[in-house]
Amino acid sequence: MPAPTTPTPHWPAPTATSPVTATVPLPGSKSVTNRALVLAALADGPGVVRRALRSRDADLMASALRALGATLEPAGESAAGVDWHVTPGPIRGGASIDAGLAGTVMRFVPPVAALADGPVSFDGDPHARKRPMGPILDALRSLGARIDNDALPFTISGPLAGGEVTLDASGSSQFVSGLLLTAARFEKGITIRHVGPPVPSQPHIEMTVEMLRAVGVTVDDSESDVWRVEPGPIAARDMTVEPDLSNAAPFLAAALVTGGTVTIPTWPERTTQPGDALRGLLTAMGATVTRSQSGADLVVTGRPTGEITGLDADLHEVGELTPTIAALAALATTPSRIRGVAHLRGHETDRLAALATEINRLGGDAEDTADGLVIRPRPLHGGTFHSYDDHRMATAGAVIGLRVPGVEVENIATTAKTLPEFARMWAGMLEAR
Numbered sequence: 001m002p003a004p005t006t007p008t009p010h011w012p013a014p015t016a017t018s019p020v021t022a023t024v025p026l027p028g029s030k031s032v033t034n035r036a037l038v039l040a041a042l043a044d045g046p047g048v049v050r051r052a053l054r055s056r057d058a059d060l061m062a063s064a065l066r067a068l069g070a071t072l073e074p075a076g077e078s079a080a081g082v083d084w085h086v087t088p089g090p091i092r093g094g095a096s097i098d099a100g101l102a103g104t105v106m107r108f109v110p111p112v113a114a115l116a117d118g119p120v121s122f123d124g125d126p127h128a129r130k131r132p133m134g135p136i137l138d139a140l141r142s143l144g145a146r147i148d149n150d151a152l153p154f155t156i157s158g159p160l161a162g163g164e165v166t167l168d169a170s171g172s173s174q175f176v177s178g179l180l181l182t183a184a185r186f187e188k189g190i191t192i193r194h195v196g197p198p199v200p201s202q203p204h205i206e207m208t209v210e211m212l213r214a215v216g217v218t219v220d221d222s223e224s225d226v227w228r229v230e231p232g233p234i235a236a237r238d239m240t241v242e243p244d245l246s247n248a249a250p251f252l253a254a255a256l257v258t259g260g261t262v263t264i265p266t267w268p269e270r271t272t273q274p275g276d277a278l279r280g281l282l283t284a285m286g287a288t289v290t291r292s293q294s295g296a297d298l299v300v301t302g303r304p305t306g307e308i309t310g311l312d313a314d315l316h317e318v319g320e321l322t323p324t325i326a327a328l329a330a331l332a333t334t335p336s337r338i339r340g341v342a343h344l345r346g347h348e349t350d351r352l353a354a355l356a357t358e359i360n361r362l363g364g365d366a367e368d369t370a371d372g373l374v375i376r377p378r379p380l381h382g383g384t385f386h387s388y389d390d391h392r393m394a395t396a397g398a399v400i401g402l403r404v405p406g407v408e409v410e411n412i413a414t415t416a417k418t419l420p421e422f423a424r425m426w427a428g429m430l431e432a433r
């Protein structure tokens with residue numbers, strides 16, 4: 001596939017000269033932040049979203065909700081994030097929403113916009129126009145909205161009353177999450193029925209359902225592939241965002257690659273974040289995964305030799321971990337097969353094609369299959385690792401560069417989508433002792 005070019009200088013990925021020993025505190029989860037902001041903007045009174053992520057995707061969400069009538073005031077901003085004081089307002093029409101490349105903005109905000117008193121237009125980055133939107137836009141149409149296109153850019157006009165809808169969410173769980181987040185505000189609530197191949201990223205749907213219940217919304221998910229939300233108020237709350245466990249992935253991978261130890265503070269005991277699956281995945285690849293003495297932190301240690309074992313894994317539920325796992329697989333001593341992630345072709349870029357192309361560009365042996373990747377051991381060499389404006393491609397390049405001298409990641413700044421401080425945190429991890 002053609003690699004996009006950008007004018008920014010390439011980032012020389014640092015190569016580790018010794019095992020890393022670092023503690024890496026992570027800012028808040030993108031997925032939790034953007035759900036919490038939507039719920040706060042739709043609530044029945046003022047609320048607070050604490051330790052919210054500041055990043056491109058989160059800032060786009062904040063701007064979108066402001067444009068639709070909510071007031072968001074930042075307080076206590078630090079490296080850990082920001083406390084947003086959110087005061088809901090009547091949902092206003094006439095806004096133009098920039099979704100950037102954020103799936104959460106392009107799928108979670110249109111149902112909010114359908115509550116507005118006038119049309120709302122949406123657009124985003126050039127690649128955002130290629131991301132799948134059809135099923136959620138058709139669902140909104142069948143509930144009464146008028147929408148003039150089947151992908152970005154589009155204009156949506158409500159009102160919609162809610163009711164029953166059937167859709168195929170095999171392309172993205174965000175179609176379901178987006179409808180669920182606003183549904184209590186529809187006059188009739190919603191019943192969503194998924195028909196088609198399995199919905200990916202179930203933990204993200206559980207995250208939506210759990211967060212809705214935490215703000216007093218009644219959700220029935222007792223039948224598989226059917227979700228029913230009762231109409232009613234969304235309670236104003238004080239919510240705290242967990243650290244982003246998917247963004248822990250490249251840092252924890254560094255423990256395996258360098259034969260070192262990486263600690264992530266305040267890893268939740270129980271969470272709906274898919275990043276929690278890293279505990280099992282990294283163990284399968286040779287890591288020792290424990291909790292700190294206090295029990296609060298996650299500690300991952302690689303084999304002293306730095307040897308990484310390939311794995312055969314279905315990542316359908318945790319697709320956003322694929323780029324990091326693929327980077328580790330490219331450094332492993334045995335073959336890997338990643339399955340169940342055909343939907344990654346609709347992510348920030350076609351991640352299956354991009355990963356295979358970039359691993360092979362460095363001399364590796366990777367092949368994209370219909371629903372995943374096959375990666376076989378082969379020595380890698382330096383070269384440019386293109387990021388395709390995809391934050392997780394950029395961090396995958398950084399993981400490979402830890403071991404392979406001369407890797408240069410194109411457009412490292414794209415990590416700002418969910419972790420603007422990535423390059424600085426990466427350098428800090430390598431300097432820590």
Ligand SMILES: O=C(O)C1=C[C@@H](OP(=O)(O)O)[C@@H](O)[C@H](O)C1
Nearest residue numbers: 031172173174200201204319320
């Ligand atoms: O709801 C969410 O916050 C997300 C759901 C998943 O989307 P898909 O189901 O489209 O993979 C995930 O990959 C994305 O990073 C975030």
Ligand SMILES: C=C(OP(=O)(O)O)C(=O)O
Nearest residue numbers: 101102103104320347348
């Ligand atoms: C798929 C991802 O993002 P988005 O929320 O834009 O879908 C991701 O972060 O890996």
